[in-house]
Amino acid sequence: MTIKKLLTGNDACTYAAINAGARFFAGYPITPATEIVELCSELMTDYNGIFIQMEDEIASIAAVIGASLGGTKAFTATSGPGLALMSENIGFAAMAEVPCVIINVQRYGPSTGIATKFSQSDVMTVRWGSPGDHSLIVLAPSSVQDSYDLTVEAFNLSERFRTPVILLSDAALAHVREKVEIREPGELDLYQRKKPSNPVDGYLPYGTLHNDVPVMSNFGDEHILRVTGLVHQASGYSSDNPRIAEELVQRLARKIDDYQEELPAPLFYGNQSAELIIVSFGISARASLEAVNIVNKGGFKAGMLELRTIWPFPRKKVKEVCSGAKKILVVEANHGQVRELLISCGIPPEKLRGVNKQNAEVITPSEVLSALKEENS
Amino acid sequence: MKNTWRVILSGSGGQGMGAAGKILAEAAFLQGFNTAQSQTYGAGARGDLSQSGIIISSEDILFPLIEKPDLLVILNNKSYGYFAPVLNSSGNGRILIYDQDYAPLPKDKTNWSSFGFTVVNKAREIYSEKAACIVVLGILTKLWIPLEKTNIHQAIQETFSDKTALRNIRCFEEGLKLAEN
């Protein structure tokens, strides 16, 4: 069944997680993600799942990883300071290849910043917060509907790739109430974790690869599972062999980076042949869309590329869309983190204009509009 | 014909900005409108300046937050300070509704069409200051936003438990009456 409801972004994420099959939530209250923690405390009981409020965010992500290794889809929700605490264990989940979903509701930082206020400044932190080389999937919703849809997708991708997936929400999106179509489990395409079909004796947890992703058992299953954050062999026993280390770390990147076509693609709005192109994400993409709509109705031509997968960064599509543009406006509520990524794609800095805001308030359509008008004149 | 309303309710935390905003959005949703509602979080919601913004539209809502309201409701003096830039800008077609006891309109403050009502005291008289914004919903829907009374009733019933819902419905009805006078 599909139900239409008015929900906040935080509520939509929570219902999506439940409908995607998550039956374990561990978390620690933090503004502006707290509503997810609260709603989970009610829903998990209704759905025979487990809710546990841990002693901190380190323990929360640890319990989530543990539950996932037990075979249950599991998630947590947090914001900047909590995400910082989680980063070591997010790296562990990447190294040990444990599916899990982290909803990061961005707030104003650095540090405690302004707990209740908005920002989009965790673009780099979500990717590089944890030490070591590995890839990671980060999705950014721009509406309450998108919060629902991309949370479901986050669970599918985490199971498919056996990796942590971070949903990059923000304080504005978390609390705005909008109409959302809730597709229930029967209508959702849900990815089920692959189970080993090898003989139990001599089973190697990291020994059978499917598209570069190991087919692993769960703790308590007949196939004995061995998991470690140390460099490990196919057996799951540790190793400090340079060849094994290199092979493992390169596969951790390859298993995601070589399969980017399976990740949510950027959306293009407006005029394909426009000389002015906006690149944006999250709620800033909504302001950009309104501005693009206004200019396309009467003034001049503009287009907007909304990034839905932030990491791995969709370089190919971004380069393709930006190649014909005279000027590219990067609209983001931070100092210019996505702008840096565009430069790393080889787009000349002089073609780029950052439309940034760092006062804890959202970027508005009129601010994007004036930037577009300035560039057009 | 007007097809989009951007409403901001502003006052002190505890005057029902959040609940009334949610009810207005729910009622609009029940009536088939597109809607988006937001509110301030944090210390504001616990007694300082508190706001709720509601967009109601028959068209797609591209940006869900309000840059400049069409209907601004002010229930405390502090809100004038916050909205000074907005109220000093063109008031073409824009409406200010204020509480005439607790937020009397300062002289030459705005060129917006302005209407004063006794909202907070009315809510106190019938039930509690908590329902001040529910009284406002009566005024807004009677004079400006074409929402059915039954949809507001239903939204109130979905938000509160039985007894509290009845009290809030009385406050809403009182708002309708205030608007008639």
Next chain:
Amino acid sequence: MPLADYKQYVAMDRLPSIWCPGCGNGTALKALALALAELEIPPDKTLLANGIGCSGRVGDYVRCHRFHGTHGRTLAFVTGIKLVRPEIKAVCFLGDGDCAAIGMSHFVHSARRNVDIATIVVNNFNYGMTGGQFSPLSPHNAITSTSSSGKPEPDIDICKLADVAGANYVSRTTIYHVTEMKNYIKEALGKKGFSFVEIISPCPTYYARYNKLGNIIQQLEWLKDKFIPIEKYNQMEDAEKENFFWRGRLTDRNLPDLLSAYTLGSRG
């Protein structure tokens, strides 16, 4: 059961271990394997989880399910595992630094929640893997790599802490007392809720050398002489207690474990 059955839990083909000669970790592992064998817990229903450091390598020598997480967080990971797979017998095998320093908060909260985990701490009074720095459990005035003129801070009685925090079972023994060690582990494994065994262990490479505790035989004798039964210890005058440590069972009770409390609380 025949003694040899303990080998079904141990990856004999992966021996010898990386531990130094005289280290207590291998002895503690064997005591654990013996206890598991006597209780006939199948390897596919046994989870050995360990932290980081010398004791953190124990998982490389077992045949049951094995989890090796991040430093100090083992109990938090295993809380998640146990909540979704309550049928697993979970053993957390930790070191003193891992459990009582970086992991102290998780230790206290796991005991408070009474989560059904048997926790074994091999306390060798220092961080062996990183070169012999002091841990919160190193005795006051101990010489270590980070306290060359004596550890200035007091230590803490981790067993008493576990008791106060809410553990269902708490005991302490040493590597010297092998039968007692196996029996205590067995008691801990049989207990529902949070159970805790502290095993005092020699570190011949660092701690014993820095503190002039002699060769490994002398170190074992030190354990034998200094760790006296709790009943005897409790009868001593305070001044006399200064020269000894207690061993024995401190706590044995049957408060509801986390999952029972959770199930009763939310659905009862």
